[in-house]
Amino acid sequence: MNRLQVELPGLSLKNPIIPASGCFGFGQEYGQFYDLSKLGAIMIKATTLETRFGNPTPRVAETAAGMLNAIGLQNPGLEHVLAHELPWLEKYDVPIIANVAGTETADYVAVAEAISKAPNVHALELNISCPNVKCGGIQFGTDPKSASDLTAAVKAVSDVPVYVKLSPNVTNIAEIAKAVEAGGADGITMINTLIGMRLHPRTGKPIIANGTGGLSGPAVKPVAIRMVHEVSRNVNIPIIGMGGVATAEDVIDFLSVGASAVAVGTANFVDPFVCPNIIDALPQKLDELGYDKLTDVIGRSHR
Amino acid sequence: MNRLQVELPGLSLKNPIIPASGCFGFGQEYGQFYDLSKLGAIMIKATTLETRFGNPTPRVAETAAGMLNAIGLQNPGLEHVLAHELPWLEKYDVPIIANVAGTETADYVAVAEAISKAPNVHALELNISCPNVKCGGIQFGTDPKSASDLTAAVKAVSDVPVYVKLSPNVTNIAEIAKAVEAGGADGITMINTLIGMRLHPRTGKPIIANGTGGLSGPAVKPVAIRMVHEVSRNVNIPIIGMGGVATAEDVIDFLSVGASAVAVGTANFVDPFVCPNIIDALPQKLDELGYDKLTDVIGRSHR
Amino acid sequence: MIHQERMKVVRQQQIAEDIFELTLTGQLVLDMKQPGQFVHLRVTDTYEPLLRRPISIASIDHELKEFTMIYRADGRGTKILSEKHLGEVVDVLGPLGHGFPVEEAEPGQTALLVGGGIGVPPLYQLSKELHAKGVRTIHVLGFQSANNVFYEKQFSELDETYIVTADGSQGTKGFVTDLLKGKAPTFDVFYSCGPTPMLSALEQAYPDKKGFLSFEERMGCGIGACFACVCNTTAATDKEYLKICSDGPVFPRGVVKL
């Protein structure tokens, strides 16, 4: 028996550790450090219909126990991802979750339909929560009706299960979660970044050229844990939790509040081996806590 | 000329440094360490109509570069504050900003009316953003209409200017800010804490007995800076900024994005001398940046 | 008077599994007046970990301006503390709170001192001060297992000392109350510090004895300003609540609602 096995719609995960979208490119770079087949799954960088250059630099700034980014969804576009990035990943025994972004419903639908047919794409992650693009993204993620409609539109064309990625920058996260569930989402991934800003100490202007950026890293973990806790009580679809995960203890925390798997973002930059290290540490953590298998931990905060 | 002087509705501040409500009690404890007359003003602990015991313990938990608290507005009640706490503070040359809390409009109004008549209370801070009480507080702070109505009701009875304290746990902070401005607020204070949760690593249950708590400290500063930046472009009333202030550089940052003064909360626990230390450091900071007076820094991010 | 001081490390050593003994020196020691007071330590200048850690004063040397703490290094902050070397500094806020009233035991009387785990350390300075005024002491010290036992020799040198371990690997097996039931010691006053269930059991075991208990709670400020550490009270006091950091951590038995 594999104690770390988790079964989710479309995803049979050998362990619950998934590099987060935008923090792992399309895998090549971290493939220099370890065998990507070791991972539960990979969430690839947001893909849009056309090539996007993204925002001007600087695009990142450090904050206390966190970082801001405003990459602006830079990516080579759907065609290139289908022709190059996804085929390169086929040599690994690892399911791919394709992060889908756009500016209007039609783009999302077009990308979703095409990318869901790629052989190694086992699920979609609908990015309705990117705070770093002028239009599209987050406005879908802050209005329940738009979120639900977009989910339904994408579900209608996708060959694989659809997970919707929620923004934490909302008054009522449970409301949005229920809306995307009603729209037919197979799962939820959360949280995307909190909107933040850091200034240059001398000039008083934002360090990030875009002005605001998305806050991630250990600093946001308490917000993420609270939101996963709340959403998991309000929906019946599985959650992939994220926000500040850097250790096996963090993984246990996300599972405890009701996530079924976790994504690891910023921590990859701090330690390129963080994902395999967490995977290796999990069995001992289970022993310490007295659980047979990881799925036993899921939702224990609520029990 | 006092380079640090700031003039705000009801408040003539010899410097812009104000201990934040709930982090400084009613002054006695920090009065052991330094002369409270050194401070720009003091925001006293939230006062409610009746004595409140607050939430069960544990009430605090540490997080990465931050902390959670769920004190639950424990305070000795209006009568005791008027009879004991405020008179004790009269020996200091420092204006008091009274943080007013309640569960319904009538309580807020009653506390505001009475406490605004105390001789050393120069302004009120309407707490519509406490995330740690079951009813009252935050629901006023997440709905523009309720926020505006409550502001108007309190304005009608207060003898001193009214500042409204905003919650960061909203989709659109500018909307709430505009609503309280329309309701007659003389100023805005922001941000209160972000809702968060931390689990006990062994049990998987929340450490804080209340379940969730409010996140404060350096971790939230980027969120606070971004929100003050946004609100200051949308209203014409002054802002007292807070969230993670611990150094003179932090003060400059909040002023740069448009705050006219700042409150210091969590940092008092880390260093009891943080407020006087910041005050002492500010003139040199101004020299370094090439500004004559602190008010020149206000809003420079927008220029 | 409470001070904040960057105090120098004079000695640091591991004395049991995860247990460290740390001696600091500085002016602040001169204001340490009562066993059972504590200090609030900042272990790093960065923002993570952020908060101070409350640690009891285990012994005081006014002459050398040194004091010693004994602590378990298992969390983020205490682990960093355990890596401080000779000559490095630690940011100390203290002395804080109200400790054990030595004056409540008369010369010639016997005091029972009951400690559990990291509640043992403050009893050491207490015992030294009681002995200095001619009070006999009986020490009952509970630990998880033999690996965690510390200061057995130091306490034994002062007076009668019993070790209890939960797993029976040293001394009596079980809880301190198990040993006390068996031994049934005679004494005039008891002092205790340890986990709340232990304090509660002691209150029940000696309903008629004078006693003083030291409590723990998660703290913010450590000085009474933030209301993090309040506890409920019984009818024995007219206060509606007490703050463990500034009203305590030591309270007379029966005052704190257990």
Add this chain to the structure above:
Amino acid sequence: MIHQERMKVVRQQQIAEDIFELTLTGQLVLDMKQPGQFVHLRVTDTYEPLLRRPISIASIDHELKEFTMIYRADGRGTKILSEKHLGEVVDVLGPLGHGFPVEEAEPGQTALLVGGGIGVPPLYQLSKELHAKGVRTIHVLGFQSANNVFYEKQFSELDETYIVTADGSQGTKGFVTDLLKGKAPTFDVFYSCGPTPMLSALEQAYPDKKGFLSFEERMGCGIGACFACVCNTTAATDKEYLKICSDGPVFPRGVVKL
């Protein structure tokens, strides 16, 4: 091949105002192949500061498995780095990126090396390697003021060296381009590292020369995964963008849109 290694501090010393020279030892040195590559350093095990800091490799000793960096300690992370003592460890990710192509200068030719501030360090290893193959070098090194000047002696021992300071407190007053205008040196290829305005001025000053420029940008991953450090390109390349961390930090002149 990129490695992550906890490398030991062999030497650390301050060599100018705010400027430190740090030598580390470990296996990773064996993979350092080209001057101008950099390492990405984690200076603490806690979460604040969180990110790694990119620092150039200033010199390499394959035999002793040591490499040296020179850095300005003025921010949060570099200040912590400057407090590391002999025997302590630093978490190093590297070697990263593509450095200066030594092969672009032929034996007997002259190379102009222009550095500004903390852009000076990688030129030192470059100059050593150029000399090893018989290339003459002219070093033009710009600093804020005399207090910040470092490695003048080291560069002078290799070849002709000019110091420029913005305030004129040492060497020529002004910018490196001011000195270059006056001296009008003859050379075959130039290599440069420093602030972008300096790189831009050099490109303009020598429109017909072969040249290689090292760029800086704020980084996340340092290995090409996060798209933090991209720069725009000119028509000289068919790539739509380049990543400074993995495609650079050194690029042939004219490729990066300035």
